[in-house]
Amino acid sequence: MKALSVATVVALACLLTGCDRGTTPPPASAPSVPTIKVTDPGTGEKKTLRFTPARGTKNIMRMAMDMGMTMSVGGAPKTQQIPTITMVLEVVVVDVMKNGDFRYEFKLREPEVADGDAPAVAGAVRSVLKRR
DSSP states (O other): OHHHHHHHHHHHHHHHHOOBOSOOOOOOOOOOOOOOOOSOOOSSOOOOOOOOOOTTOEEEEEEEEEEEEEEEETTEEEEEEEEEEEEEEEEEEEEEOTTSOEEEEEEEOOOEEOOTTOHHHHHHHHHHHHTO
16 A cells, blocks of 8 residues: 555656656666686685574665656656665564574664655655655
8 A cells, every 4th residue: 555655646746747758768787697706616625605694683774776657648658767765774683593594673764765856756755755
């Protein structure tokens, strides 16, 4: 339901402020996959490595989302870039199992919305996010 509310507000904000009259941006390219080459395997004992954090480990994670929305108005597609939304999460490891798997909990801090080129759209997104 919340996603529907955000989409509705963004769509209305786009219509009220006028969508970008530019061309539709090209689709994002897939991220490149790094290539790893072992130049010298060494002579020591080889064993599988596994990331296993300690119970109670706390970290902050930031995730920035850049999105665009294209709507057809009167048969003509209009694209509106949505301002960058940054989510800040407090992550805590709450359990580590014997096999190394772990369980964590996270708390979402207040999302940050950049003004970008569309302050009216940014304001509309902020107002919807504050109602959560």
